[in-house]
Amino acid sequence: MSAEDKILIVGGGLAGLACAVRLHEAGKAVVLLESSDELGGRVVSRIKEGFILDRGFQVYLSTYPEAAKFLDLEALDLKAFRPGALIFQGSGFHRLMDVFRCPQYALSTPFQPIGNLWDKLLVGKLRLEALNPWKKTLREDTSTESYLRSYGFSERMINGFFRAFYGGIFLERELRTSSRMFEFTFRMFAKGKATVPAKGMQEIPRQLAARLPREAIRTNTTVDSIESTRVSLSDGDTINADRIVVATDAESAAKIVPGLKGDPVPWRSVTGLYYSAPHSPLKEAIIALNGEANGLVNNVCALSDVAPNYAPDGRALISVSVLGLHHGEQFEDTILRELQQWFGEQVQLWEHLHTDRIRRALPEQIPHEGAEEKEAFRHHDGLLICGDHCTSASIEGALVSGLRTAGFIIKESRRTKRQ
Ligand SMILES: Cc1cc2nc3c(=O)[nH]c(=O)nc-3n(C[C@H](O)[C@H](O)[C@H](O)COP(=O)(O)OP(=O)(O)OC[C@H]3O[C@@H](n4cnc5c(N)ncnc54)[C@H](O)[C@@H]3O)c2cc1C
Structure with a gap:
């Protein structure tokens, strides 16, 4: 991957926002796709x-x-x-x-x-x-x-x-x-x-969104399916990318990512x-x-x-x-x-x-087998999957998951540059 490569992030909750901000601040071209009309996912206020x-x-x-x-x-x-x-x-x-x-x-x-x-x-x-x-x-x-x-x-x-x-x-x-x-x-x-x-919990995602350029955010944009390096939107459009991060909840991820293993978490x-x-x-x-x-x-x-x-x-x-x-x-x-x-x-x-x-x-966060800590994100067929379901169901968990995913992409791109 090079600095100009486009990274698509599906889901504008805290995990997706954290991932997008970290990548943008590292000089990467990101676009965040969010199905609802506002960012924040589960952290919103009215x-x-x-x-x-x-x-x-x-x-x-x-x-x-x-x-x-x-x-x-x-x-x-x-x-x-x-x-x-x-x-x-x-x-x-x-x-x-x-x-x-x-x-x-x-x-x-x-x-x-x-x-x-x-x-x-x-x-x-x-x-x-x-x-x-x-x-x-x-x-x-x-x-x-x-x-x-x-x-x-x-x-x-x-x-x-x-x-x-x-x-x-x-x-x-x-x-x-x-x-x-x-x-x-x-x-x-x-x-x-x-x-x-x-001024309310939604100030957290608002603060993160303010660190992204306007053109990096697309709300009211629902991803219907993802195939390797291409996402299909519900309005019939498709977008190609060099890397795709799926930062939705686990249930939505299972709907748009073919063959994503594991029972959806209750x-x-x-x-x-x-x-x-x-x-x-x-x-x-x-x-x-x-x-x-x-x-x-x-x-x-x-x-x-x-x-x-x-x-x-x-x-x-x-x-x-x-x-x-x-x-x-x-x-x-x-x-x-x-x-x-x-x-x-x-x-x-x-x-x-x-x-x-x-x-x-x-x-649901049932006890985890084994002594090791859970990975903060997952790999699946070239996609990166993140969100609180990968870490812990909390604001911290969602941010950590998004940030570690971004960290992985940044390291990967440095490695590719050196080769
Ligand atoms: C009632 C409640 C109380 C909570 N209490 C606390 C608390 O006190 N302290 C704490 O730390 N945490 C708390 N949490 C948990 C915390 O809010 C979540 O863990 C965190 O916000 C999850 O962020 P996320 O980005 O992983 O997921 P989400 O916020 O779910 O973000 C996923 C985003 O993906 C979007 N999306 C889904 N499918 C698609 C698609 N196909 N195309 C495009 N976009 C899509 C969704 O619209 C959403 O915006 C609480 C949560 C709730 C709901």
Whole structure:
């Protein structure tokens, strides 16, 4: 490949954007093809009545290592949640804070009726291990649930805290997700904070798109199929390229790439609801979790407590996440009734703004066999396949996958030049 060779990237989510930006900044000619009318893939936001509504509740973990090097975090103006959570159980909330960063709760947190004192000590031990830079050995990958049990956590702690907290991250409360993913996110939370950009999550892809020339981006362009070095578009056009990168989700990749092996990865789904309220029921930048076995609501927060731009003056934006897909006339009434148990009569004043039903939210991340780490991208018949399904279902995972793919192409082109 030479510097003039054309590289096509199919899919304008974070993986495709990262790949395109890295290649463009290395002097390569890239064209990014995106089927929808905007870039960002699963990280998009809309404005409604002055509220910023991210598509599903998402946070950027401030210590994502590769993302921090690649994005301009200062420009994103990240606003942080407090390190801890309020756990709803029965008639009220119990506060569990990270006592290393909120020492004022050092006396109360260990005695909260979520788990026992030993559980709180184990959290401290896990935290020390997570922050130990010398501890690099990969444990055997297992489900998060068995990992927590074998670590010694009580059922009360697993059911009362981990299922809700990590349920909101993995989008499943059974905790079947890989323990490596658990260790990774636990380390990110121990080192940094959950944040949102001041103007919404879509600022992340917007910032990346701004690093590309206009002519490198083609939205409303759906790829129907790919054959060796040619893509066929849904409007009948074809484009030839010297290299093609497929940066879609796994399900879409399997549709357009002939013979792509492996079962499509099943999806985790989520239903996200937004409400406009006269004031925040929490009055602080914190996540409230369902610490009980019943109920549909998994987690709630007032995004305007974290980043005031999310709501117009004088209003609060409430985000509610329900795991799985939910339909039916009764659904929204059921959620409001549950929220009344959490927050009381004030919920009657809340106005429903929007419901997102996101079937394809996260690819399932079951334990991975073998001690080695997964490759960040795949080769298939001369094509390069990347996206969060190759690494980890996260913003960091998608960016790493796109960046490593670009790195491979850059190295390959240097090798060819030398020959
Ligand atoms: C509700 C929700 C909550 C989440 N929470 C978090 C969180 O808190 N923290 C975190 O780090 N991560 C979170 N994630 C995960 C994170 O958003 C994703 O891992 C990441 O955005 C995936 O990026 P991607 O580029 O791999 O894939 P995608 O974003 O899916 O991008 C693929 C792109 O390919 C395009 N495409 C597909 N088929 C074609 C075709 N045939 N032709 C052209 N284009 C095509 C799609 O339109 C899409 O734009 C969450 C995701 C969701 C949905």
